[in-house]
Amino acid sequence: MNVSIFIPCFIDQLYPAVAFDMVKVLEKAGCNVSYNTNQTCCGQPAFNAGFQGEAKDVCTKFLKDFGDAEYVVAPSASCVGFVRNYYGQLFDNSSVHNEVKSLGERTFEFSDFMVNVLQVDNVGARLNGKATYHDSCAALRECKLKKEPRQLLSNVQGLELVEMNDVETCCGFGGTFAVKFEPISIAMADQKINNAVSTDAQYLISTDMSCLMHLGGYIKNKGANLRVMHLAEVLANGWE
Structure with missing residues (x-):
């Protein structure tokens, strides 16, 4: 199973060992893990601060970076929850509406992916x-x-x-x-x-x-x- 990992900003900057440990576990569970080095932020900080225009720009980049991924897995329910629940709001009635919906369905928090997709506990x-x-x-x-x-x-x-x-x-x-x-x-x-x-x-x-x-x-x-x-x-x- 091909997994593209998304590493949140604060984990990348402050807790990188968490990201490496997630990769370690996913690989032991049989996944082929890849990391897109172009990735940045999911857009949540700007959105929560009220900057929807700026957030949409960041989210558009996220869609581009992970649009072809079979699965996207992140060690953060916060980021995953934002992609699943708020991208649809930002891109409502847009040309990428179906793309946003599809990506949300393929984006998982780490424990969710382990138990409900890989069925490994x-x-x-x-x-x-x-x-x-x-x-x-x-x-x-x-x-x-x-x-x-x-x-x-x-x-x-x-x-x-x-x-x-x-x-x-x-x-x-x-x-x-x-x-x-x-x-x-x-x-x-x-x-x-x-x-x-x-x-x-x-x-x-x-x-x-x-x-x-x-x-x-x-x-x-x-x-x-x-x-x-x-x-x-x-x-x-x-x-x-």
């Missing part, structure tokens, strides 16, 4: 310890993902998964929300981390590094004994 990963999982808003509400990440984590040898209270509550990141409404954002992170710490987990896992970046910063300032990990990092752990 065990890659032989190992991580000893206790973990709790954070449902990102984009994964839960835009990509309708709940069981897929947990199904993959349940097959990680040595890992005990414990649910935290209010697991479906937002972490407080929300992109520019964390900048525009900093006190509210911090309070939401505090609530999320307190719930995570209450499980006695050593690891806080999610599909979205944007959430984990926000929560990781709060954990560092709070001094909590908790390590954030992207799902791809977990699945790439414990095997060569």
Whole structure:
């Protein structure tokens, strides 16, 4: 199966190891993985900031870069959710309407692709310890993902998964929300981390590094004994 990976801006710049781990897992699952070096951004930051014209320009480039891909897979439900749910709005009644619809149907978040397309939920990963999982808003509400990440984590040898209270509550990141409404954002992170710490987990896992970046910063300032990990990092752990 041919997979073209899309690597979000912040993962490319700040967490490249997550991208390499996703490739590692996809290749072990039998995929032929390619990376289009022309790729840039999905357009979500500009769109969320209200710059729809600029966003449309970036999205047009995304359509060009991935238009011929058999599957597009990204380690970010946020980016995938934007492509699936908002490209149609930007290109409504345009000449590329069908192209946009087709690309949305071929674009998948990593755990969604593993479980629902490849039908693989065990890659032989190992991580000893206790973990709790954070449902990102984009994964839960835009990509309708709940069981897929947990199904993959349940097959990680040595890992005990414990649910935290209010697991479906937002972490407080929300992109520019964390900048525009900093006190509210911090309070939401505090609530999320307190719930995570209450499980006695050593690891806080999610599909979205944007959430984990926000929560990781709060954990560092709070001094909590908790390590954030992207799902791809977990699945790439414990095997060569």
